[in-house]
Amino acid sequence: xxxxxxxxxxxxxxxxxNAFHTFLYTPDETTHSGSHVRxxxxxxxxxxxxxxxxxxxxxxxxxxxxxxxxxxxxxxxxNFSLMEHFITWDNLWIGLIKVLPLLAVSYGVGLLVxxxxxxxxxxxxxxxxxxxxxxxxxxxxxxxxxxxxxxxxVFGVVIGKEVFGGxxxxxxxxxxxxxxxxxxxxxxxxxxxxxxxxxxxERSEAILAGASNVDAISGETILGYLAQNNExxxxxxxxxxxxxxxxxxxxxxxxxxxxxxxxxxxxxxxxIASWRIMLSAVIGSLVMGLMFNGVVEQGWITETSKFYGLMxxxxxxxxxxxxxxxxxxYMATDPVTGAQTNRGKWIYGFLIGFISVMIRVFNPAYxxxxxxxxxxxxxFAPTIDxxxxxxxxxxxxxxxxxxxxxxxxxxxxxxELKAETV
Amino acid sequence: MALLTKKDAGLIxxxxxxxxxxxxxxxxxxxxxxxxxxxxxxxxxxxxxVFVLGIGNVVISLMRNIIPSKIRIIVxxxxxxxxxxxxxxxxxxxxxxxxxxxxxxxxxxxxxxIIMGRFxxxxxxxxxxxxxxxxxxxxxxxxxxxxxxxxxRELLGSGTLLGIPVLGDPIMKTGLYATGxxxxxxxxxxxxxxxxxxxxxxxxxxxNPALVExx
Numbered sequence: 015x016x017x018x019x020x021x022x023x024x025x026x027x028x029x030x031x032n033a034f035h036t037f038l039y040t041p042d043e044t045t046h047s048g049s050h051v052r053x054x055x056x057x058x059x060x061x062x063x064x065x066x067x068x069x070x071x072x073x074x075x076x077x078x079x080x081x082x083x084x085x086x087x088x089x090x091x092x093n094f095s096l097m098e099h100f101i102t103w104d105n106l107w108i109g110l111i112k113v114l115p116l117l118a119v120s121y122g123v124g125l126l127v128x129x130x131x132x133x134x135x136x137x138x139x140x141x142x143x144x145x146x147x148x149x150x151x152x153x154x155x156x157x158x159x160x161x162x163x164x165x166x167x168v169f170g171v172v173i174g175k176e177v178f179g180g181x182x183x184x185x186x187x188x189x190x191x192x193x194x195x196x197x198x199x200x201x202x203x204x205x206x207x208x209x210x211x212x213x214x215x216e217r218s219e220a221i222l223a224g225a226s227n228v229d230a231i232s233g234e235t236i237l238g239y240l241a242q243n244n245e246x247x248x249x250x251x252x253x254x255x256x257x258x259x260x261x262x263x264x265x266x267x268x269x270x271x272x273x274x275x276x277x278x279x280x281x282x283x284x285x286i287a288s289w290r291i292m293l294s295a296v297i298g299s300l301v302m303g304l305m306f307n308g309v310v311e312q313g314w315i316t317e318t319s320k321f322y323g324l325m326x327x328x329x330x331x332x333x334x335x336x337x338x339x340x341x342x343x344y345m346a347t348d349p350v351t352g353a354q355t356n357r358g359k360w361i362y363g364f365l366i367g368f369i370s371v372m373i374r375v376f377n378p379a380y381x382x383x384x385x386x387x388x389x390x391x392x393x394f395a396p397t398i399d400x401x402x403x404x405x406x407x408x409x410x411x412x413x414x415x416x417x418x419x420x421x422x423x424x425x426x427x428x429x430e431l432k433a434e435t436v
Numbered sequence: 437m438a439l440l441t442k443k444d445a446g447l448i449x450x451x452x453x454x455x456x457x458x459x460x461x462x463x464x465x466x467x468x469x470x471x472x473x474x475x476x477x478x479x480x481x482x483x484x485x486v487f488v489l490g491i492g493n494v495v496i497s498l499m500r501n502i503i504p505s506k507i508r509i510i511v512x513x514x515x516x517x518x519x520x521x522x523x524x525x526x527x528x529x530x531x532x533x534x535x536x537x538x539x540x541x542x543x544x545x546x547x548x549x550i551i552m553g554r555f556x557x558x559x560x561x562x563x564x565x566x567x568x569x570x571x572x573x574x575x576x577x578x579x580x581x582x583x584x585x586x587x588x589r590e591l592l593g594s595g596t597l598l599g600i601p602v603l604g605d606p607i608m609k610t611g612l613y614a615t616g617x618x619x620x621x622x623x624x625x626x627x628x629x630x631x632x633x634x635x636x637x638x639x640x641x642x643x644n645p646a647l648v649e650x651x
Contacts, residue, residue, distance in 0.1 A: 162618070173631060177638065199622035 061144040067277035075267035076109025083212040116151035142181025149189035152267030155209040210263040240323040268337040278343035287347035291363035295342040298367025303329025341384035351392040355402040463549040478586030482579025493571030496559040593623030
């Protein structure tokens, strides 16, 4: 590998070779000038930390893919035991054949685009796609066709990132750009009650076509039930513990709130992600949820209102269903697209939580809005930062104007001495 | 003697090559977003703009010495409005269905920035023949982009071209759809036009780096 690197030095393909080299080995270059201090947490390390925080979620999602599939066919087990019903080879097998291809396509296509751009532009391959690549399969429905994912990844990486100048220059979170593209381009594959569980869609199509040897299976998400004011059916099927541990249908990796929470704590303690954004986003969603609960308690809307189901949903449960927890921990905290100033982070996070729950309740077409809320706030993050900085400058200018110039220390001491001696 | 001198030919060809109104002058974006979901509408819109801008430029150019400069915008508006009404009535008489799809956007040709822009920048200062060529050239430059955008949006968004299915039948799953291909709903909504125009600008500028502005 090293010989290859030397051979291609200065050639057109050099960035691609170098990328493989640093992927496998520590770079052998030393610093030539300036500061010789090297931080241990370079971009590669940062990205790897996030990936480590995501691996438990990925593993869980593989088992959950199988669990949801078999439960939808055979009914949910009565006395659920983790080892007996969840961590089984059957479940893992479904996960392996459904989730791994999504992961492979995501990384394969995304890194290919990165390599092409690096070779054209003649810079080193950027690490930016490492995290995006694992996020993407976790936020799409399990049965997303691979070619759709590939198209969306090309779109997301080129239009969402490379046209702005590559990693670190993008306005929008690339993973969410990919999600948004899929959602608007192929809505029938991204929403409804047939896409969240493996085979649900194939089976309903087979039944429409006249097949009689298959049972229809449905995998409505919790938010989906609530949007249809069908809370009774939802709570009969899933308990609060199910929601918290993640044994519910949804996008591949968005369900296990517990593991996401652990991942989030890991990211906070390794100082990779901002706790301010996470905390304020949680507060924001709770505030919005409380307001909707209040509206219901006041009796301002009736049970027949189409918003009743979601408005009546206990405010804190919003955090454990759908993609809110996943979005807050792994998406909103993206250091490139989020707010940079501390006060800006509070505002940015709060609005993400607030708007996510608002879109959930009021969006007639699709009872989830986390990705839209985060993309919206991505766009506003620079504006928030701008006003935070302006405000800071203004405050300090004012302080400067009002400042009293104190006499020098020695003068004051002399005056004190004088007063004492007199 | 050639029909067009080299300079005159430039008037027509420049806006078609490196000075396209939409992608370089960034004029007329609004209509490019609104009506390019179908190729047919794009083509009709282009023809309408060629007609209005070609004749309008000549009329303004003929009157350029007698228009008081204080009220020139009003005079220009009257000229455009007259021509647009003619187009609108012709469409209603001979292509009623199409005039319904285009709807308000035929009327909105009046506010198309390209038209006022060419009146102000060219017709007020040049003779009728040159103005005519300039008008046709710019309107064609506008139309080319419209048709390119309309082509891709209709092909990818609906799987048809000029209303004729070219990729097979999405419901019966024939042709390309048999392999699992699906229409891209994103291409039908107006933001897609912005992205397609953006990609055209990108391609154009990377082929001709002289167009890239310093900033």
